[in-house]
Amino acid sequence: MQKRISLTPDSTRCSTCMLNSFCLPIGMPPTQVQKLDEVVQERIRLRKGDALFRQGEEARAIYGIRSGSVKTQVEDARGQVQVTGFLLPGEIVGMDGYLNNTQVTHALALEDSEVCVARIEDMERITRLVPELRQQLRRLTNEEFKRTHQLVRSLGLLTAEQRVAAFLLNMSQRLAALGYSSTEFVLRMSREEIGNYLGLTLETVSRLFSRFARENLIRVQQRRVQLLDLPALRELSGTDCG
Amino acid sequence: MQKRISLTPDSTRCSTCMLNSFCLPIGMPPTQVQKLDEVVQERIRLRKGDALFRQGEEARAIYGIRSGSVKTQVEDARGQVQVTGFLLPGEIVGMDGYLNNTQVTHALALEDSEVCVARIEDMERITRLVPELRQQLRRLTNEEFKRTHQLVRSLGLLTAEQRVAAFLLNMSQRLAALGYSSTEFVLRMSREEIGNYLGLTLETVSRLFSRFARENLIRVQQRRVQLLDLPALRELSGTDCG
DNA sequence: CGACTCCTTGAATGCGGTCAACAGTTGTGG
DNA sequence: CCACAACTGTTGACCGCATTCAAGGAGTCG
Numbered sequence: 001m002q003k004r005i006s007l008t009p010d011s012t013r014c015s016t017c018m019l020n021s022f023c024l025p026i027g028m029p030p031t032q033v034q035k036l037d038e039v040v041q042e043r044i045r046l047r048k049g050d051a052l053f054r055q056g057e058e059a060r061a062i063y064g065i066r067s068g069s070v071k072t073q074v075e076d077a078r079g080q081v082q083v084t085g086f087l088l089p090g091e092i093v094g095m096d097g098y099l100n101n102t103q104v105t106h107a108l109a110l111e112d113s114e115v116c117v118a119r120i121e122d123m124e125r126i127t128r129l130v131p132e133l134r135q136q137l138r139r140l141t142n143e144e145f146k147r148t149h150q151l152v153r154s155l156g157l158l159t160a161e162q163r164v165a166a167f168l169l170n171m172s173q174r175l176a177a178l179g180y181s182s183t184e185f186v187l188r189m190s191r192e193e194i195g196n197y198l199g200l201t202l203e204t205v206s207r208l209f210s211r212f213a214r215e216n217l218i219r220v221q222q223r224r225v226q227l228l229d230l231p232a233l234r235e236l237s238g239t240d241c242g
Numbered sequence: 243m244q245k246r247i248s249l250t251p252d253s254t255r256c257s258t259c260m261l262n263s264f265c266l267p268i269g270m271p272p273t274q275v276q277k278l279d280e281v282v283q284e285r286i287r288l289r290k291g292d293a294l295f296r297q298g299e300e301a302r303a304i305y306g307i308r309s310g311s312v313k314t315q316v317e318d319a320r321g322q323v324q325v326t327g328f329l330l331p332g333e334i335v336g337m338d339g340y341l342n343n344t345q346v347t348h349a350l351a352l353e354d355s356e357v358c359v360a361r362i363e364d365m366e367r368i369t370r371l372v373p374e375l376r377q378q379l380r381r382l383t384n385e386e387f388k389r390t391h392q393l394v395r396s397l398g399l400l401t402a403e404q405r406v407a408a409f410l411l412n413m414s415q416r417l418a419a420l421g422y423s424s425t426e427f428v429l430r431m432s433r434e435e436i437g438n439y440l441g442l443t444l445e446t447v448s449r450l451f452s453r454f455a456r457e458n459l460i461r462v463q464q465r466r467v468q469l470l471d472l473p474a475l476r477e478l479s480g481t482d483c484g
Numbered sequence: 485c486g487a488c489t490c491c492t493t494g495a496a497t498g499c500g501g502t503c504a505a506c507a508g509t510t511g512t513g514g
Numbered sequence: 515c516c517a518c519a520a521c522t523g524t525t526g527a528c529c530g531c532a533t534t535c536a537a538g539g540a541g542t543c544g
Contacts, residue, residue: 074391074394074395076395076481077481078480078481080395080399082391082394082395082398082399084391084394096384096387098380099380099381099383099384099387100380100381100384104384104387104388104391105391138340138341138342139341139342141341141383142338142341142342142346144387145338145341145346145386145387145390146346148387148390148391148394149316149324149326149346149347149390151394152316152324152326152390152393152394152397153316153318153322153324155394155397155398155441156324156397156438156439156440156441157322157324157438157441159499159500160499160500161499190521190522190523191522191523191524192522192523196398196399197398198398199397199398199399200500200501201500201501201502202522202523203500203501203502203523203524203525204499204500204501205523206522206523206524206525207500207524207525209523209524210524210525222508222509222522222523223522223523238320239318239319239320401531401532402531402532403531432489432490432491433490433491433492434490434491442532442533443532443533443534444490444491445491445492445493445532445533445534446531446532446533448491448492448493449492449493449532451491451492452492452493464490464491464540464541465490
């Protein structure tokens with residue numbers, strides 16, 4: 001399933017990566033980032049639908065998304081699934097596993113993707129040399145908490161309409177941060193996955209997309225989305241950001 | 243509001259605390275636990291309603307609940323509040339703040355309570371001497387993730403009935419672990435707080451309590467609850483544990 | 485005792501879910 | 515290249531769960 005790639009000296013590394021400032025090295029001085037090249041010795045290529053890791057597995061690494069996108073989901077004893085996040089390039093998957101050596105979520109590729117591998121045992125070693133890395137890992141864990149709290153807030157106190165609007169704005173923001181258009185993008189996940197993530201049915205998501213389109217807030221054709229009226233969406237979402 | 247208490251040599255410490263095996267020292271050998279006494283030099287006494295810390299504040303410590311109970315909640319820019327957890331004795335509050343030096347939630351006492359203070363700057367120092375502590379902190383962070391994921395699952399895919407049943411079972415389990423009765427206890431929070439936590443209105447919570455009582459699954463009088471039929475509640479909850 | 489908060493219960497409404505049919509898209513193999 | 519199958523998304527009709535609004539009761543504290 002997964003395809004491992006060892007990085008030859010001249011292949012891309014943290015220190016020369018385009019996503020440098022969005023990913024693990026965020027805010028680290030260049031001299032430190034070079035030391036990260038020692039941690040990230042490997043990449044994995046995933047086909048759409050491949051598992052990067054599975055809930056319950058031993059956690060061996062944390063992963064930075066280099067291209068493509070990934071969803072995380074938890075599964076209970078009865079097999080019911082709840083999507084807990086959609087991850088974009090530059091974002092880190094597996095922080096929760098890092099903390100207890102056991103993955104608490106599944107991570108599945110939404111499309112063909114490539115992820116960089118930072119093995120936990122290597123990091124243990126490197127944190128002794130680069131104390132900033134420890135701070136970095138904390139910060140990433142904190143990000144993860146904020147993401148999850150936002151999801152809880154959305155599920156706990158927003159209406160379906162607000163959730164869908166907030167979801168679109170959130171995607172918009174994150175894509176914009178990566179340098180993509182904030183008003184025109186392709187959703188990599190199905191209506192069902194969006195619905196599951198937002199605690200709604202796929203029909204409700206579809207209906208709201210259609211209604212937003214009818215009201216000229218967005219344009220939709222399949223997974224291609226165009227946001228026509230950001231202020232109105234923000235107003236609808238009932239939150240001040242995604 | 244808060245009342246600080248410095249611990250005199252003969253007052254209770256981690257190494258002699260009754261909650262020893264439920265709290266920060268969980269699973270640590272006695273010799274290590276003694277080193278924790280160095281970290282936990284202070285306790286705070288809270289009156290009902292007092293804030294242990296507030297969202298946005300600088301995080302200076304993590305806190306172990308010694309007696310009483312605490313709720314955590316996030317607040318958005320418009321002042322809307324979402325309760326994210328109810329914490330019992332032995333449980334740790336503030337892990338998320340520890341990770342970024344900024345509190346991402348409010349923590350409020352549900353009743354008169356006492357919490358032990360482990361200052362972050364002290365812990366930095368102690369982790370150099372007691373490497374196990376670092377592992378401990380990771381484990382606690384992971385616990386926090388699991389708690390939150392469970393809440394997301396509950397909000398995302400359970401019905402009101404299932405959520406309330408699961409909530410009661412969860413309280414039951416955690417109280418039982420502390421040595422209290424698993425079938426008879428007093429809820430420290432209002433219907434409104436439960437409702438907010440579960441993404442329901444207070445009326446829905448009240449109605450479901452009444453219905454469970456009518457069906458002889460529980461007995462309720464105000465905040466005093468008695469679970470009469472655990473298997474049936476488990477069945478209802480649609481999950482295999484709280 | 486009165487004022488307050490918290491809880492319960494009823495009645496009516498409506499949001500989102502369910503079930504079902506169909507359309508559009510993608511992928512596959514002949 | 516087309517035909518067919520499988521998947522994904524849209525839309526409609528109906529239903530029911532949970533919310534909303536409202537009134538009244540129970541417990542608590544000054």
